[in-house]
Amino acid sequence: MDKAEIDEAGRGRQFYGKGIVHQCSQVESQDDVFLLESTIILNSASQLGPKPGQFYLLRSAKSRVEYGRPISVFMSREQNDAKTGLTEVRLQFLILKKGTGTEELSSLLPGDEITVIGPLGNTFDIAEGISVATSDHPEICIVGGGIGVAPVAYFASSLAPKSYDFFASFKSGSYGLEHVKASHLTITTDDGSVGVHGMLPAAFTAETVKQAGYKVIYACGPLPMLAYIQKIARECGIQCYLSMENRMLCGVGACLGCTIPTTDGNRRVCTDGPVFDSRILLFSRPQPKRTPLNVDDLPNLAVDIAGVHFANPVIAASGTYGFGQNYRGLSDVNVLGGIVAKGCTLEPRLGNTGVRVIEVASGNINSIGLQNPGIQHFIDKELPEMLKLKPVAIANLAGSDLESYVEGAKLLDKTDIKMIELNISCPNVKAGGMAWGTNPELAKECVQAVKKATRKPLMVKLTPNAPSIVDVAVACAEAGADALSLINSIQAVAINVDTAKPFFNNIRAGLSGPAVKPIALRMVYDVVEALDKLPAEKRIPVVGMGGIASWRDAVEFIMAGASAIQVGSAKFSNPRVMEEIIMGLKIFMRTHGYRTINEMKGAAQQNGTL
Numbered sequence: 001m002d003k004a005e006i007d008e009a010g011r012g013r014q015f016y017g018k019g020i021v022h023q024c025s026q027v028e029s030q031d032d033v034f035l036l037e038s039t040i041i042l043n044s045a046s047q048l049g050p051k052p053g054q055f056y057l058l059r060s061a062k063s064r065v066e067y068g069r070p071i072s073v074f075m076s077r078e079q080n081d082a083k084t085g086l087t088e089v090r091l092q093f094l095i096l097k098k099g100t101g102t103e104e105l106s107s108l109l110p111g112d113e114i115t116v117i118g119p120l121g122n123t124f125d126i127a128e129g130i131s132v133a134t135s136d137h138p139e140i141c142i143v144g145g146g147i148g149v150a151p152v153a154y155f156a157s158s159l160a161p162k163s164y165d166f167f168a169s170f171k172s173g174s175y176g177l178e179h180v181k182a183s184h185l186t187i188t189t190d191d192g193s194v195g196v197h198g199m200l201p202a203a204f205t206a207e208t209v210k211q212a213g214y215k216v217i218y219a220c221g222p223l224p225m226l227a228y229i230q231k232i233a234r235e236c237g238i239q240c241y242l243s244m245e246n247r248m249l250c251g252v253g254a255c256l257g258c259t260i261p262t263t264d265g266n267r268r269v270c271t272d273g274p275v276f277d278s279r280i281l282l283f284s285r286p287q288p289k290r291t292p293l294n295v296d297d298l299p300n301l302a303v304d305i306a307g308v309h310f311a312n313p314v315i316a317a318s319g320t321y322g323f324g325q326n327y328r329g330l331s332d333v334n335v336l337g338g339i340v341a342k343g344c345t346l347e348p349r350l351g352n353t354g355v356r357v358i359e360v361a362s363g364n365i366n367s368i369g370l371q372n373p374g375i376q377h378f379i380d381k382e383l384p385e386m387l388k389l390k391p392v393a394i395a396n397l398a399g400s401d402l403e404s405y406v407e408g409a410k411l412l413d414k415t416d417i418k419m420i421e422l423n424i425s426c427p428n429v430k431a432g433g434m435a436w437g438t439n440p441e442l443a444k445e446c447v448q449a450v451k452k453a454t455r456k457p458l459m460v461k462l463t464p465n466a467p468s469i470v471d472v473a474v475a476c477a478e479a480g481a482d483a484l485s486l487i488n489s490i491q492a493v494a495i496n497v498d499t500a501k502p503f504f505n506n507i508r509a510g511l512s513g514p515a516v517k518p519i520a521l522r523m524v525y526d527v528v529e530a531l532d533k534l535p536a537e538k539r540i541p542v543v544g545m546g547g548i549a550s551w552r553d554a555v556e557f558i559m560a561g562a563s564a565i566q567v568g569s570a571k572f573s574n575p576r577v578m579e580e581i582i583m584g585l586k587i588f589m590r591t592h593g594y595r596t597i598n599e600m601k602g603a604a605q606q607n608g609t610l
Contacts, residue, residue, distance in 0.1 A: 013046045014252075018061065019091070019116040024108040029173035032097040033147065034106040035074075040116050042087040048119055049089050050076050052155035053243060053275045056118030057251045058093065060104040067249055068117055069101040070270070072151035072220070075179060094176055096147040120251045121274045124155040127216045127239050132163050138183050140164035141214040143229060145200065145221020149176040151243050151274075152220045156180050165212065169200040169225065200225055206235045214238060217278075227283035240278035244269050290593035299589035300596050301582070303337070303564050305541050306457035306482035308418050310337035310392055312585070313564035313597050314554070314578050317545050318343050318396035318421060318461075319368065320568040323382040324389050330575035335582060337564065338392035341378065343423050346404040346411075348374035354505035358494055363513020363547070364569060365492050367504040370398055375408045379415055387416055394459070397450075398423040405446060406453045413454035420456045422447065422481075425463030425488035437463040437488075440475035447479035459483040459543065464516075464523055465491050473527040477540050485543040485566060486527060487520045512569045513547055520546020521560055528561030528605060549577060551584020558597060559604040 019038040027033040036058075042049065050056070050073045057068030075092040097106040108114065126132055131139050142164050144152040149168055153176050156166060161181035168177060169188045174195070177185065186203050187195030196203045200221075209217070209232055219229045220243035233240030246269040248258035253271035260269055262280040267273065293299065301312035315338035321327065324339045333339075351371025358365050373381070378395070386393040395417045399405035405422070412420055424437035424446055436446045443460070451458055460476045462469055464487040473484055489510025494503040503509075524544040531539050544562030548554055549570035557565045570577045594600040 013048060014118055014120070015040055015042060015047050015089075016117050017041075017043075017115075019058075019114045021108045021110055021112040021114060022090070023110060024095075024106065024112075026106075027094070027175045030175055032106075033175060034095045034097065036071075036093045036095050036105060036108065037090065038093075038114055038116070039088055039090050042089060047087075049078050049087070050091070050119035051123040052158050053124035053151055054119040054121045055151070055274065056091070056093075056116055056120065057248075058105055059101065059115045060108060061113035061115055063101070063104055063115075065101040065104070067101075068115060068251070069105065070120070070245065070248055070251065071095060071105075072243070072274075073119070073154050074150040074176065075154055075157065094147055094150040117251055120270055122272070124151070124218055124241065124243075124275055127241075130216050130239075132160055134160050134162040134183075136162075136183060137213055138162070138164045139213065139215040141167070141209065141212065141217045142182075143167045143169075143200070143204065143217060143219035143221065143225075144176070145169045145219075145225040146171065148219075148221035148225075148243070150220075152218055153177060153180055155218060156182065165214070167200065167204050169204075169221065170194070201228065204229075204232070206232050209233075209236045209238070216240065219243070223283060224286055226278075226281075230278040230281060230283065233278055241275050242278045242281060243274045244276055244281070245274060292593055293590045293595065297590075297595070299586055299594060301337075301585060301589075303597050305543065305563055306419065306459065308392055308457055310564060311390070312337040312582055313558065313562075314582050314585075315394070315543065315564055315566045316340060316391075316571070316578065317566035317568035318394075318423070320571055323378070324386045324391070324393070327571065327575055331579055334390040335579055336391040338394055339386065339389065340394040340396050340421050340566065341382065341386060342372055343370050343396040343398045344372045344375045344378045344408070345370060345398050345400070346375055346408045348372065348377065352504070352506060355503045358503055360492075360494065360511070360513075360515070362515035363511060364572075365494050365504075365509045365511050366489070367506055367509035369506075372398075375411050379411060383415060383417065392418045394419045394421050396421045396423050396461070402446060402449055406449050409450045409453040409456075413456055417456065419483075420450075420454060420458050421485060422450055422458055422460045423488075425461045425465075425486075437461075437472060438466040440468075440471045443472045444475040444479040447476050447481050451480045457482040459485050461488055462486040462527075463488050464519065464546075469523050470526050470530045474530055474534065477531060477534060477538050481540055483541045483543060483563075484527065485545060487516070487523050487546045490516050490519065514549050514570075515547065517547025517549075517553060520544065521556055524557055524562055525560040525604070528602065532561075532605070548581075549574075551581045551588060554581050554585060555588055555600070556604075558600050559602070561602040561605050563597070563601060 019040045022037040024036045055072045059068040071093045074094045077090045079088045157179040162183040165184045166182035167186045171190045216239040226242045246258040249255045251270045258269040259266040261282045303313045318340040352369030460481045466472045489512045492511035541563040543564045544557035545566035554565045
């Protein structure tokens with residue numbers, strides 16, 4: 001079943017352009033399934049329309065995601081305009097809302113535009129020797145599970161009525177079956193709301209297949225269901241074709257990002273599939289899921305870091321939350337686990353001149369330059385107000401030289417501040433700052449000196465711009481640091497093409513936001529992995545940060561080994577993001593059976609993979 005390069009009308013080129021949305025409506029009785037209907041115009045006589053089994057890459061024209069989402073065709077209708085020679089193709093898709101891209105597609109309104117690429121992939125074809133005649137005992141069996149019903153329902157609609165039997169399996173209710181004209185339609189639902197009570201095996205077994213006399217099975221659905229169908233087909237000795245899915249980028253076979261393992265080697269879902277002969281497919285065993293907590297068994301989000309107790313692991317990052325007062329009125333400050341104050345130096349600083357911030361894809365580049373009122377002013381004016389709040393108050397200590405760090409620490413030592421975050425990582429100052437954090441020996445020297453000057457727990461903030469952040473982290477741990485926080489922003493450059501000059505006076509500035517999250521997560525993972533190899537007395541907790549903008553991001557950092565997380569620039573676009581993260585953590589822990597943060601911490605390290 002190779003991809004059809006040329007259709008019966010002699011067309012062979014795929015469509016890339018805009019589609020116009022006609023409707024996008026929630027499917028009845030389904031909270032997360034939407035019917036999207038759109039029109040594209042084939043502006044070339046050689047362009048292709050879709051065939052059963054194929055898919056398009058779809059993306060809202062106004063989108064926060066970079067790549068289209070592969071969505072199988074649920075239904076299509078073509079109409080040719082004799083005057084213009086153009087062909088209008090009306091496409092229907094069933095969208096399962098499960099991430100940012102599909103959430104955007106599910107929220108479209110009539111008249112909105114979508115970016116469309118396709119049709120892509122191969123097709124469902126009738127196997128040789130299979131009867132397609134209407135029959136009370138058809139040879140064709142079609143199976144759809146959940147959102148996977150869409151492509152097989154489209155395939156079914158291309159066949160003669162009653163030339164096939166159709167099995168559809170859902171969690172609750174049913175949908176996508178209006179064009180199915182099966183000889184026998186069997187529906188199963190997990191909750192018993194429609195048809196047979198149970199999952200697919202409640203109605204579809206090897207005995208069922210043998211008694212019905214099927215000669216071929218076509219199916220699409222979740223992987224466990226497809227693995228089960230493959231097993232049934234093997235047991236019955238009949239042909240079986242399964243539509244697979246995988247994450248993808250290009251959709252045309254160039255990037256090799258969507259490959260799946262088969263007995264014939266790695267095969268691309270986008271071009272070798274999505275429809276595969278089941279005999280070559282390799283299914284891995286599903287990972288066992290954790291048992292959810294009882295409804296009354298609430299998870300405990302409290303964490304202890306270097307002897308300091310936090311009500312939860314969500315901390316406002318330095319430089320993004322002022323001194324704890326700026327966001328009062330926009331969000332509930334007192335639900336946070338902690339607040340790290342704006343970075344302060346021994347003497348006041350005016351910060352950098354010129355442009356200080358610009359927006360870039362998935363983040364911002366900033367060059368504030370540690371503008372601050374000085375440590376004494378912070379102690380006299382800002383700290384008393386911070387201490388009135390419920391979250392743990394943490395001071396961020398920056399400096400230009402060793403003496404300024406030490407003197408600043410001595411002043412903070414006399415206060416009621418709970419912890420000091422030693423900033424040896426700021427990329428936006430010419431003197432001091434990041435220079436201390438890029439060299440393990442200098443970092444060790446600074447940590448040792450500051451430790452002697454204060455009895456406060458010392459959390460050292462690390463720079464991602466060091467040649468080896470792991471070496472710096474280990475040096476800090478050996479020097480007596482009580483905890484580490486990472487990462488600070490990544491050095492970046494932006495150029496004004498109109499003036500042909502760098503935007504920032506210092507040329508280099510700090511990249512922050514969602515763009516840095518995968519790098520930050522990798523560095524947290526690496527540092528925790530290295531610390532775990534130290535003697536027990538040298539191991540210290542890690543607080544992760546860098547691009548965290550959701551509870552899912554927070555869970556990733558904790559599973560990578562972080563004891564807590566800090567949230568920075570995400571607050572600029574969503575002042576309540578930290579409240580949402582706290583609530584999301586509670587729900588995730590309850591549904592996944594984690595009673596404490598420590599139970600979840602480092603889970604990815606233990607499993608050996610992210």
